[in-house]
Amino acid sequence: MTSLIYSHFVPERKLNLQAPLTLACDRVSVVIPVKNNQPGIDRFLTSFFDSHLPENYPREILIVDNNSSIPIVIREDFGHFSLPIKRFECQALDPASARNLGIQKAQGEWILFTDSDCIPTASFLTGYQTMLNGAVGYAGNVQPLQQDQLSAYYGSQKILIPPSVQDQFGDLRPHYVITANTLIWKPALESVGGFDDQIQIAAGEDIDLGFRLSEVGQLSYALSSLVYHDFGQGLFSFIRRFKRYGKGNQLVGLKHEVDLKPRPFTPAEKSGFNWFLSTLQYGALMWGYWD
Secondary structure: OOOOOOOOOOOOOOOOOOOOOOOOHHHEEEEEEEOOOHHHHHHHHHHHHHHOOHHHOOOEEEEEEOOOOOOOOOOHHHHHOOOOEEEEEOOOOOHHHHHHHHHHHOOOOEEEEEOOOEEEOOHHHHHHHOOOOOOOEEEEEEEEOOOOHHHHHHHHOOOOOOOEEEOOOOOEEEOOOOOOEEEEEHHHHHHHOOOOOOOOOOOHHHHHHHHHHOOOOOEEEEEEEEEEEOOOOHHHHHHHHHHHHHHHHHHHHHHHOOOOOOOOOOOOOOOHHHHHHHHHHHHHHHHHHHO
16 A cells, blocks of 8 residues: 555554564464455465465465355365365454454464455465564565556555555564455454454554554564455446545544545656556545545
8 A cells, every 4th residue: 555654653662572483384364354255255265275285274264254245155165175264254344343253263373364356376375484573463465466557556556565664773664564465463463452343444444453563563574475466346446445545544544643644646657547547546545535
């Protein structure tokens, strides 16, 4: 979400949690909230089993159905693999509650959050293993699945990779986390009370969680862990997405008393189409912020 956050949130350190420096894949629970995206779940699981060997399986994959109009099902053929895939129903209408249910049900020491629009690669879990440094949360890499101009813009703007801030030692760390691909130590999640289900809009709850996690420990990058994200829904989806992000910024800014009002920005890769998209993005953000 580069270019969405402008006023630096300075965490008030309440704890100094240090997460383990080693990670076994079978200590990880993958949590995927989903609403009305059966094809996305089928594609995610197909891609996962196509790209992962059993020794790199997580402890479990938890699918949290967030009030789909037609309930999400786990295809029978996925049951042939030696990996528990569990489905839960969340009756609340917001993604924060769905992820909180996943946290409650997870048996792993670490929670790896992703979305039903994402496609895992072989480095989905293993990409985190070499990056552990005691941080309580890690921001993974999210790149566009398609190669069209709109998807390329999402990629060049690093929309789903959190922006960097400098810590007291001069090291660059993610300002927050984005649940398209983020690994978080479960004790840290529990210490901050999980996601704030009063932020009932996708995107704002991610930023808020990242801010609160940075009050109990460090955040870090693990860009070796890669997922691809399907951004292929066109311009109307683009506008809706950034309108939602703008509203999320407003809610989080009010909660943490920081200025998250959108401001005009320059596209990372300058072309006529990208200037058009950056203007459209800014307008949608402002629409959502003031709505």
